[in-house]
Each structure stands twice: as C-alpha cells, then as structure tokens.
Amino acid sequence: MPKLETFTLEIKTGTNPGPEKPHFSINGFPLQFEEVEGTTEPGGTMNLMGETHSFPHSLALAGPENDAPDWDIESVSIKYFCAGAEPYTINLGKVTLDDNSDLNIWHEAPPVMFDV
Amino acid sequence: MPSWFKKVFSGDAAKPKKAAPKFEEQGTVITPVSTPPSIDSPALGKPDTAAHEEEASKQRKIVNAPILVPEEEQSSWSDDVRIKAQVEAEGTTCKFLVDRPVLDGLSAWFPSAQWAGEASQLAAKLFDVEGVGSVMLHEMTFTIGLADGNTRPWEDLAAETGSVVREFLKNGDDIVSPAFRDNLPPVEEIKTKVQACIDLEINPGISGHGGVVTLERVTGNSVYLTMGGGCQGCAASAITLRQGIHTTFRKAVPQIGGIFDETDHTAGTNPFFKELPAGMS
Numbered sequence: 565m566p567k568l569e570t571f572t573l574e575i576k577t578g579t580n581p582g583p584e585k586p587h588f589s590i591n592g593f594p595l596q597f598e599e600v601e602g603t604t605e606p607g608g609t610m611n612l613m614g615e616t617h618s619f620p621h622s623l624a625l626a627g628p629e630n631d632a633p634d635w636d637i638e639s640v641s642i643k644y645f646c647a648g649a650e651p652y653t654i655n656l657g658k659v660t661l662d663d664n665s666d667l668n669i670w671h672e673a674p675p676v677m678f679d680v
Numbered sequence: 681m682p683s684w685f686k687k688v689f690s691g692d693a694a695k696p697k698k699a700a701p702k703f704e705e706q707g708t709v710i711t712p713v714s715t716p717p718s719i720d721s722p723a724l725g726k727p728d729t730a731a732h733e734e735e736a737s738k739q740r741k742i743v744n745a746p747i748l749v750p751e752e753e754q755s756s757w758s759d760d761v762r763i764k765a766q767v768e769a770e771g772t773t774c775k776f777l778v779d780r781p782v783l784d785g786l787s788a789w790f791p792s793a794q795w796a797g798e799a800s801q802l803a804a805k806l807f808d809v810e811g812v813g814s815v816m817l818h819e820m821t822f823t824i825g826l827a828d829g830n831t832r833p834w835e836d837l838a839a840e841t842g843s844v845v846r847e848f849l850k851n852g853d854d855i856v857s858p859a860f861r862d863n864l865p866p867v868e869e870i871k872t873k874v875q876a877c878i879d880l881e882i883n884p885g886i887s888g889h890g891g892v893v894t895l896e897r898v899t900g901n902s903v904y905l906t907m908g909g910g911c912q913g914c915a916a917s918a919i920t921l922r923q924g925i926h927t928t929f930r931k932a933v934p935q936i937g938g939i940f941d942e943t944d945h946t947a948g949t950n951p952f953f954k955e956l957p958a959g960m961s
Contacts, residue, residue, distance in 0.1 A: 680842030
C-alpha cells in the first residue's frame, strides 16, 4: 500500500447541492480539506486538496449530514500524490450521497498492464 | 460493445467494497465500531454514552461511484483475440485478461504438466512454454505461475503464453476435455466439503490470531470466501490463503479450480489495522 501524501478532488455537482464545506475521512478519522475553491451548488464545480501523509486503508468523502438533502454528484476527478510514485488520476462517475453515506475515494493506481 | 469489455480492459477489476472501518472512542482506546466522531466533536476524550449509542445505531455507509474509463482505453470486438497481461504483486504470477471467455462458468487449476495431462490441451500447451510452473483457467482469464528457479522475464514469457492462448482460442478447440467436466463434483458436494475444512481445520487454526474464514459461495468449481476478524487487512492473509487454505481445500476436493478471496481488506468491524491511542506507537 502506498503512502498517500496529498490528493486533489474536482467535484462536479449535479441537480442537488452538496455541503458547503465538505470534509473527508482517512481510516475513519475525519479531516478538513486544506484548500477549498468553488461551489457544490447545482452545476457547480469544487476543487479541494487534502493532506494525509499516511497509508489510506480507507479514504472517504463525507456525504451530507443530519437530514440534509441528497447530494447529486455528477463526476469526481481525484489525483493522488503518493510517496515515491508518479501521480495518477481516477475519474468517478455519477453517484448520489444521502445523509447516511460517504463516497469511497481511495483507489490504488491502476495495475500496469501490457498487451501480449 | 459488451459492458464487461470496458471493465476488463480498463484496469478496473475492483468490486464494490463493503463499508470502510468506522471508529468510535471508548475511553482511551479507539476501536473500529461505528460512526466516526463528528468533526465538530469538542471532546474526543469524554465519551457520552447515550450519544454514542445513538450514533452507533446510525452507521454511515461507504458507497462507490463507477470508475470512468478514458476513451483511448476503450476497445471494440475484433477478429483478433486481445489479451492483456498483469504481473501480480509478488511477481510470481501473471494474470492474463482475455477479451472473450476462456472457460465459461468453470475454473481449472493445474499445478504441473502432469495434472494438465489430457484434462486440458490448452494447459498442456502452456506447460510446454519454458518457465511456466502452474496454470489456472477461469472465466475470461488465465493465470500463469512461474516455475521454480525461472529467470525468464515476464514480458518474454507473457508474450509466448499469450500467443499460445490466442492460437488455441482462434482454433475453437475445447479448453478442457469432456472427462474433466464429467469428473467435477456437484456444487453442493464441494460446498459441504469446503465448509467442513473451514469448520474443522482452518478456523480453529486461525482463531488464535482472531481470524475467521467464511465460505461465501461455490460457483461451478470455483470457491469464493472472505477472511474476517484479524485476517482482514493483515499483510500475511495472502500467504495464509495460498499456503494454508488452498492446500486444505484442494486436498479435500482436488477438482476445485479457483479459490478467490473477496475480502475487502480495508473495511470491517475488526480489521487487522487499528489506530493506536494518542501517544502510543
């Protein structure tokens, strides 16, 4: 498992807005994003940067809390900066988070494959 | 283009994962049980029992979004057989993903050329390739294990084994012999024997480490299991699976093909990985 130093997120919101200031959790512990730009209003885009400097057994973007409306996410682009490795990007498609769900945003680098 | 095609050739083999570990403060020891403490929680060290019970009853779940495949990685059917190779973590096996079924609904495992014998002409041909030590055929994949002492680089070996499989599939020959299929025990019989192995040998053996193995299902002659408790997230679980569980299962039912661990080793209620309280290292 690589050591994740930092990661960036670009979240495009669909029809339902998300939290004003989203947060994430690593290995079950909640943390704030270091940088937040943009909006999670409908149709908006938010760019975030999180610092972890740790080995992510789990990494999750927190969904809405306490009866807040569902968050329609159109897409999420995650760029991972791991120690001793080239950065890589994973693009996620549509998903809706309710007030009881978080989004898994930890995906290891795609395996190196070659044609034979 | 079939939906599985994008998946196979996207490098996205991940299945939806189960819930990630949740942590709850209990006194000074953090154990992964329920909802993470609120980010606004002012005092982690002062547990409020009622509040925690309420929180525990409302566990948050982790959901997965589909991973999008870049356009350039998408492919379409062609007359040629497309094969991608992926050397697995330890470097001793290489999994090949084929753009069409190799052995639909079944799996076949051959630890030596002798085992392949007349059961599978394809496996027998693969053993003719220098450096091949074991062969596993399953659905749209085949996995090659290196022979002991092999020094041949994977790129070279993979190219040759890929050619063998490509030619074989183009010819449309049977992957396994009718006798191989006829000798497969019924699913229920495999289930019963595997469950007995788990109950009588495996779980008593690993319970000392807090581990537990659960049989999830048997499909054809493929066995799917999960590893829980202390096994979950344990770095040695792959060795336990390969050296202990595989051997025990195959001894009980030699016709078992693939044995697959479906555990999400990053999640669960008691994963091997635990955060230590502040100040401990």
